[in-house]
Each structure stands twice: as structure tokens, then as C-alpha cells.
Amino acid sequence: MTSTPPSTRATVRRVPERASYDRQAAHAILDEGLVAHVGLSTDDGPVVIPMLYGRDGDTLLLHGSPASRLLRGGAKGTQMCVTVTLVDGLVLARSAFHHSMNYRSVVVFGQATPITDLTLRRAALDRLVEHIVPGRSAEAREPNEREVRGTLVLALPLDECSVKVRAGGPLDEDDDMDLPVWAGVIPLTTVAGAPVTADDLRSDAAPPGYARHYTRP
Amino acid sequence: MTSTPPSTRATVRRVPERASYDRQAAHAILDEGLVAHVGLSTDDGPVVIPMLYGRDGDTLLLHGSPASRLLRGGAKGTQMCVTVTLVDGLVLARSAFHHSMNYRSVVVFGQATPITDLTLRRAALDRLVEHIVPGRSAEAREPNEREVRGTLVLALPLDECSVKVRAGGPLDEDDDMDLPVWAGVIPLTTVAGAPVTADDLRSDAAPPGYARHYTRP
Numbered sequence: 001m002t003s004t005p006p007s008t009r010a011t012v013r014r015v016p017e018r019a020s021y022d023r024q025a026a027h028a029i030l031d032e033g034l035v036a037h038v039g040l041s042t043d044d045g046p047v048v049i050p051m052l053y054g055r056d057g058d059t060l061l062l063h064g065s066p067a068s069r070l071l072r073g074g075a076k077g078t079q080m081c082v083t084v085t086l087v088d089g090l091v092l093a094r095s096a097f098h099h100s101m102n103y104r105s106v107v108v109f110g111q112a113t114p115i116t117d118l119t120l121r122r123a124a125l126d127r128l129v130e131h132i133v134p135g136r137s138a139e140a141r142e143p144n145e146r147e148v149r150g151t152l153v154l155a156l157p158l159d160e161c162s163v164k165v166r167a168g169g170p171l172d173e174d175d176d177m178d179l180p181v182w183a184g185v186i187p188l189t190t191v192a193g194a195p196v197t198a199d200d201l202r203s204d205a206a207p208p209g210y211a212r213h214y215t216r217p
Numbered sequence: 218m219t220s221t222p223p224s225t226r227a228t229v230r231r232v233p234e235r236a237s238y239d240r241q242a243a244h245a246i247l248d249e250g251l252v253a254h255v256g257l258s259t260d261d262g263p264v265v266i267p268m269l270y271g272r273d274g275d276t277l278l279l280h281g282s283p284a285s286r287l288l289r290g291g292a293k294g295t296q297m298c299v300t301v302t303l304v305d306g307l308v309l310a311r312s313a314f315h316h317s318m319n320y321r322s323v324v325v326f327g328q329a330t331p332i333t334d335l336t337l338r339r340a341a342l343d344r345l346v347e348h349i350v351p352g353r354s355a356e357a358r359e360p361n362e363r364e365v366r367g368t369l370v371l372a373l374p375l376d377e378c379s380v381k382v383r384a385g386g387p388l389d390e391d392d393d394m395d396l397p398v399w400a401g402v403i404p405l406t407t408v409a410g411a412p413v414t415a416d417d418l419r420s421d422a423a424p425p426g427y428a429r430h431y432t433r434p
Contacts, residue, residue, distance in 0.1 A: 009261040014285055034318070034405075035302055039265035041258035044226040045296030048256035048265055050322050068231055079262030085252055087407070092428065095358040096346045097368075101251070105267050129313045139398050141312040151314075169415040181356050182422035186431050187410035188251075190304070197401040198386040205399035211309065214403050 054131035093170035271348035310387035
């Protein structure tokens with residue numbers, strides 16, 4: 001599953017057998033995830049903020065207000081680290097020490113570039129909405145010029161990224177295998193509930209199919 | 218819901234009306250969360266890594282191998298930022314621009330201290346297991362001295378933390394309220410599936426109640 005690390009800092013050191021540098025694997029995790037944890041080094045130390053994001057090919061898209069400290073820093077080309085983690089299960093080993101988590105994560109290092117071209121920025125904003133709810137950008141009122149101009153959108157290349165995956169059951173010590181304690185995995189998934197219509201909806205629009213049967217890819 | 222920010226860097230600037238500095242609110246989010254995104258500034262730029270964690274009163278606990286670059290940095294007293302985010306729903310507005318996410322997050326800034334006392338470290342490791350599965354540390358084989366000595370455990374005070382919460386329906390522009398498009402929230406929750414017993418379980422132990430009926434607090 002491993003391929004070649006793209007850089008020193010993107011090289012996974014801990015349990016490297018769980019690492020890969022496969023771009024398709026990174027895409028799949030990014031497409032399933034909803035929240036990225038975006039990290040930046042500042043004069044006051046590191047800052048890690050959760051953000052919605054999108055993906056366009058080998059580019060990660062972040063957006064927000066031009067007043068956001070984090071995005072402003074990113075727009076200046078400051079180094080960023082963006083991490084997306086999917087939790088798949090809790091691993092209950094016979095020993096406390098070997099308890100673990102099944103997960104899939106992508107860590108991206110790099111410098112972002114603001115998307116200044118308004119046509120490209122608009123396309124990126126569509127991507128961001130489509131990342132949350134595929135099909136939605138065709139139905140929602142599209143961004144007007146003021147909204148497009150007033151949104152900072154950053155493009156972060158996926159050139160320096162790593163994937164780490166833990167899957168499967170507990171890995172216990174040989175001496176512990178006969179202990180009379182249950183061991184296994186509690187699978188965890190994110191599920192969507194029935195859509196809750198806005199209190200102030202004036203139209204008689206019913207929840208669309210993509211809201212009634214929402215799943216992540 | 219707001220109280221006084223504990224420091225400049227812990228002051229929420231964007232949409233401050235969603236922020237609070239209430240310790241009980243922070244505890245509740247940390248207790249429900251499973252994964253923390255731990256950020257550190259390094260010579261190669263920021264690094265953000267997902268980690269399991271625990272809480273003991275007003276202290277966040279992190280643990281791992283002494284070989285972990287991130288934990289080693291934290292053990293030296295390097296500034297850290299640790300963020301825990303719970304995703305509660307997707308907010309579908311009438312306009313693409315006002316799409317959002319309902320979430321609860323805690324951002325902690327500070328310097329961690331390694332727990333060197335082995336009795337305290339053992340107690341912290343119990344807390345970490347109990348954070349994942351309450352009740353489990355009494356059943357699993359407890360850590361032996363080699364395991365306790367071989368684990369780096371960091372204590373990060375919650376002195377500098379902020380809470381941010383978005384809840385409720387979409388907030389659209391007045392001009393968009395009559396658009397014939399559905400608007401509302403798709404609630405998201407994390408649910409546990411039926412426990413999967415380890416292939417190599419030798420005892421006839423059945424999945425315990427805390428695995429069969431797993432929920433977060």
C-alpha cells in the first residue's frame with residue numbers, strides 16, 4: 001500500500017506500515033470527510049481550526065471571510081497543515097495498553113494560494129457546496145458578485161500529503177491471548193437523520209432526495 | 218453564553234456571538250469527542266495529527282510513544298493547540314453562500330507537561346481508556362510497569378480554551394426568503410454498530426454491555 005513519500009515532513013514515522021502516499025487513497029478520504037482541521041504557526045504558537053473544505057482534483061479548497069486570521073495567514077503563503085480524519089471504530093484489546101482506534105486520515109502540508117480570478121473562485125465555491133451536499137449547488141441561489149468578491153478562497157495543492165489507516169481487530173501480546181476478556185471492535189459510522197425543515201420556510205418545497213437519503217460517498 | 222476570554226490568542230474573533238469560555242461547556246464537548254487534532258509548530262511548519270485523548274478535571278491528557286515527534290515536542294513545553302470538533306448537522310440555506318455546518322468545538326492553547334510520576338501516569342492511562350469506553354479499564358489487563366514506563370503521557374491545562382457552537386437552522390438574506398427552494402438542516406450523528414468479536418478470541422467471553430450499547434455521553 002505504500003508508495004514514495006513526497007517530502008521529509010510528509011513522511012509518516014510512527015507505525016509506517018499503516019502509511020501510504022497514494023493519491024487515490026487520499027482523494028477517497030478527503031471526499032468522504034466533512035471537516036478539515038487547519039493548522040498554522042503564528043507568533044502566538046500553533047492554531048488549529050475546524051473548517052469545511054472541498055476538493056478539485058489535486059487541490060484542496062478552503063474558504064471563509066477575508067477577516068479570518070487563519071485564512072489571511074494562509075493567503076500570504078504561510079505554511080499550513082490540513083488534516084482530515086474519519087473514525088471507523090474503537091478497538092478493544094485484551095490489554096488496556098493495546099486499545100486503539102480504527103481510522104483513516106490524510107495530512108496535507110503546503111502553502112496555499114488565494115484564488116483571485118472571480119470565475120475560478122465561483123467554480124471553487126460551487127465545489128465547496130457540492131462537497132457538503134452533492135446536487136445542492138444547482139438548486140440553491142447561486143452566489144452573487146458581492147458574495148464571490150467577499151469570500152476568500154484558498155487553493156492548497158495535495159503535492160505533500162500522507163495517508164494513514166488503521167483497520168482490523170486488536171493486536172494483543174502473545175501472553176494476553178488467553179485472558180478471559182472480550183476483545184474486538186465497536187464500529188462507528190456517521191449517519192444522517194431525517195431532514196429538519198427551517199421554521200421560516202415560506203415555500204412548500206419538500207426535503208429533496210439528497211437531504212432525505214443523505215450519505216457520504 | 219459568553220464569559221471572559223482567558224487570553225488574547227484564545228479569543229474567538231470570527232462570529233464571536235457563537236463563542237463561549239465556559240469551562241463546563243468545554244468539558245461536555247471534550248467528554249463527547251473521541252479524536253483531538255493536535256497542532257504544533259515545527260521548523261518545517263505546522264503539524265496537525267489526530268490523537269485519542271482523555272480528560273481529568275481541567276487537564277487534557279494525550280499519550281503515545283516517546284518516539285512520537287509531536288509528543289516529544291509537547292513534552293519539551295512547546296506551545297500546542299488541541300482542537301476537538303463534533304459535527305451535528307449540515308445547514309442547507311436557500312443561498313449557496315449561507316450553507317454552513319452545525320458543530321461544537323473546543324480549542325485549547327497551552328504548554329503541556331509530561332507526567333513523570335508512574336502512579337499518576339498509570340492513573341492517566343486509565344482515564345484515557347475510560348474516555349474511549351467507560352467501564353473498560355476495570356476489565357482489560359491493566360498496564361504493566363514496562364508499558365507504563367514506555368508511554369509518554371502529556372498533561373495540557375484547559376486554562377486557555379474557547380468553545381464555539383453553531384446550532385439551528387439556516388440564516389438567509391431577507392431577499393432570499395421567498396425562493397422556492399427547500400432549506401433546513403440534515404442532522405448528523407455518530408452511531409455504533411454491533412460489536413465485531415476479534416477473529417482470534419480464545420475465551421468464550423460475549424461482547425459486554427458497554428460494547429453492545431455503546432454511546433458517547
